[in-house]
Amino acid sequence: MLVVICGAAVLVGSVIVIRSGVLLELVPAWTVPVAVSLAIVPLLLRRRTRMADTRQAFLVTSAFSQKYWVAEFVQRLHRALDRKGINLVLKVPDRDYDAASQGHDLRRVLNTKDSYLGGFVVPTELHRMRPLLVEFCAELALPVVFTDVDPFDDESEYPANTSFVGYVSSDLGTEAGRWLVGHLRQRGVRRPHVLIVASREHSERQKSCADVLRTGLGNVSISIDDTCAFSRSRAYDAVQAHIRSQAVRSPRLDAMFCTNDEMALGAVDALRATDSPLTRETTVIGIDGIPEARHLIATATSPLRATVVQDPHRLTESAAEVLQRMLDGRQTMTRTILKPEVYQIR
Numbered sequence: 001m002l003v004v005i006c007g008a009a010v011l012v013g014s015v016i017v018i019r020s021g022v023l024l025e026l027v028p029a030w031t032v033p034v035a036v037s038l039a040i041v042p043l044l045l046r047r048r049t050r051m052a053d054t055r056q057a058f059l060v061t062s063a064f065s066q067k068y069w070v071a072e073f074v075q076r077l078h079r080a081l082d083r084k085g086i087n088l089v090l091k092v093p094d095r096d097y098d099a100a101s102q103g104h105d106l107r108r109v110l111n112t113k114d115s116y117l118g119g120f121v122v123p124t125e126l127h128r129m130r131p132l133l134v135e136f137c138a139e140l141a142l143p144v145v146f147t148d149v150d151p152f153d154d155e156s157e158y159p160a161n162t163s164f165v166g167y168v169s170s171d172l173g174t175e176a177g178r179w180l181v182g183h184l185r186q187r188g189v190r191r192p193h194v195l196i197v198a199s200r201e202h203s204e205r206q207k208s209c210a211d212v213l214r215t216g217l218g219n220v221s222i223s224i225d226d227t228c229a230f231s232r233s234r235a236y237d238a239v240q241a242h243i244r245s246q247a248v249r250s251p252r253l254d255a256m257f258c259t260n261d262e263m264a265l266g267a268v269d270a271l272r273a274t275d276s277p278l279t280r281e282t283t284v285i286g287i288d289g290i291p292e293a294r295h296l297i298a299t300a301t302s303p304l305r306a307t308v309v310q311d312p313h314r315l316t317e318s319a320a321e322v323l324q325r326m327l328d329g330r331q332t333m334t335r336t337i338l339k340p341e342v343y344q345i346r
Contacts, residue, residue, distance in 0.1 A: 060121045074090060120144070195222075231262065268296070
């Protein structure tokens with residue numbers, strides 16, 4: 001619109017000059033389109049520069065207070081996109097794992113959708129968010145990569161131009177369960193008691209781990225506390241409460257599975273602060289592979305002996321590549337599933 005107006009202004013100016021009779025014989029007719037071109041070309045160049053400057057992708061997260069995993073994920077995604085000449089715009093929720101907060105961020109993206117090439121969504125509260133995610137993708141009409149949580153049960157449910165890249169929650173729990181089965185068998189523990197410190201988000205992690213423990217160990221006692229919300233302090237309180245409640249019921253607490261490393265670190269803090277015969281040989285395993293957890297495992301001086309790694313480098317590089325493929329119009333798998341690995345000191 002600006003180009004049209006400026007071009008019209010140049011034409012009007014030329015007519016005035018010509019009609020004035022001052023330069024009528026000195027200005028050839030071909031100078032009028034040349035003048036228009038000279039006025040329009042710089043504007044087009046500036047417009048193309050502005051468009052190049054606004055190569056942006058959004059990231060709508062489900063949480064932000066988990067300083068290690070989320071911070072490293074954002075940092076690595078920024079680097080992966082930056083190499084492709086794409087800026088990352090982060091949308092942080094007002095409340096972690098809250099559908100209303102995430103819905104607000106999605107609406108903000110829609111209000112400024114002309115600023116983006118596409119983006120990434122880490123969905124939360126899927127029972128509430130699925131219909132909204134479908135509406136969001138339809139209205140946005142840009143490539144969207146879901147990550148961390150697979151939002152749909154079947155590939156046929158995915159909206160057009162969307163995909164998932166990440167680890168499957170149940171696979172993470174399964175790996176933790178397999179590690180615990182091998183560990184407890186090696187120790188020769190009979191009738192083991194295992195506490196699972198968990199959250200209502202990613203509930204498949206605790207369920208799949210419990211299933212593997214029951215299948216692999218048979219006569220196993222499992223307690224699950226899913227109120228810890230991926231919080232280190234909540235895990236600390238939950239473990240101490242469990243130890244107190246089990247003092248007269250069980251001779252020992254053989255192992256703990258914490259469904260993220262922040263809670264695993266809280267569990268370790270609780271064990272260190274508690275002098276109880278129940279916990280003298282307790283082993284802890286977490287999920288994520290954050291630096292603090294890996295360092296503690298490497299020292300072999302604490303109950304934390306392993307973590308199921310979600311490699312943020314592989315995750316972000318894969319997610320950025322899938323977004324680029326969609327932007328280029330190349331064929332892309334609906335789901336790109338990464339395989340988790342266990343980090344431990346043997």
